[in-house]
Amino acid sequence: xxxxxxxxxxxxxxxxxxxxxxxxxxxxxxxxxxxxxxxxxxxxxxxxxxxxxxxxxxxxxxxxxxxxxxxxxxxxxxxxxxxxxxxxxxxxxxxxxxxxx
Amino acid sequence: xxxxxxxxxxxxxxxxxxxxxxxxxxxxxxxxxxxxxxxxxxxxxxxxxxxxxxxxxxxxxxxxxxxxxxxxxxxxxxxxxxxxxxxxxxxxxxxxxxxxxxxxxxxxxxxxxxxxxxxxxxxxxxxxxxxxxxxxxxxx
Numbered sequence: 001x002x003x004x005x006x007x008x009x010x011x012x013x014x015x016x017x018x019x020x021x022x023x024x025x026x027x028x029x030x031x032x033x034x035x036x037x038x039x040x041x042x043x044x045x046x047x048x049x050x051x052x053x054x055x056x057x058x059x060x061x062x063x064x065x066x067x068x069x070x071x072x073x074x075x076x077x078x079x080x081x082x083x084x085x086x087x088x089x090x091x092x093x094x095x096x097x098x099x100x101x
Numbered sequence: 102x103x104x105x106x107x108x109x110x111x112x113x114x115x116x117x118x119x120x121x122x123x124x125x126x127x128x129x130x131x132x133x134x135x136x137x138x139x140x141x142x143x144x145x146x147x148x149x150x151x152x153x154x155x156x157x158x159x160x161x162x163x164x165x166x167x168x169x170x171x172x173x174x175x176x177x178x179x180x181x182x183x184x185x186x187x188x189x190x191x192x193x194x195x196x197x198x199x200x201x202x203x204x205x206x207x208x209x210x211x212x213x214x215x216x217x218x219x220x221x222x223x224x225x226x227x228x229x230x231x232x233x234x235x236x237x238x239x240x241x
Contacts, residue, residue: 061219
């Protein structure tokens with residue numbers, strides 16, 4: 001009884017997801033909703049406003065500079081976490097070796 | 102790795118990789134590339150050096166202290182440039198309205214804060230890669 005309910009619910013979810021995938025716009029098409037006026041604005045105005053021929057650099061370090069600051073913060077946080085975990089392990093191993101040895 | 106062929110080729114090729122990485126970082130606002138890709142090239146050159154010459158030699162070239170200072174100064178440089186925008190009368194991380202030197206589009210010294218921020222990101226990414234690699238292989 002419970003198993004049948006699970007199967008029905010999962011089948012419904014499967015149909016829902018597959019139908020939503022089929023409704024998605026095709027990859028790389030010009031008519032995609034992501035190619036809206038924002039992309040056109042960047043392409044047309046980045047040279048005058050940021051004086052950078054590389055539009056991607058203009059976007060990530062001028063229009064979206066705060067987002068890039070967040071990205072660098074993510075890098076910083078990840079390296080701090082990795083170093084704290086690994087160096088604690090290192091000291092524990094040394095101390096443990098002394099106690100056990 | 103104790104192999105004379107690998108060591109010689111590494112010694113020959115590492116300066117060229119680093120020059121290419123610096124080129125990609127400094128031309129981030131003109132040509133394809135930028136802080137993240139140029140920093141990755143720089144960091145991987147030091148990873149190649151560490152793999153072929155061993156960790157003690159690489160730690161002598163770039164000690165942990167130096168990489169951690171570069172690590173912190175990269176992000177602080179980014180924030181200081183952002184605050185300079187406020188000081189010059191704009192918003193945080195503003196470029197043209199704050200009156201940074203814009204120059205002619207397509208030249209090396211132009212585009213206001215974009216090359217400065219790209220430099221900071223490049224230093225940050227390179228030191229992150231080097232620090233991660235050195236920390237992880239230190240455990241063995």
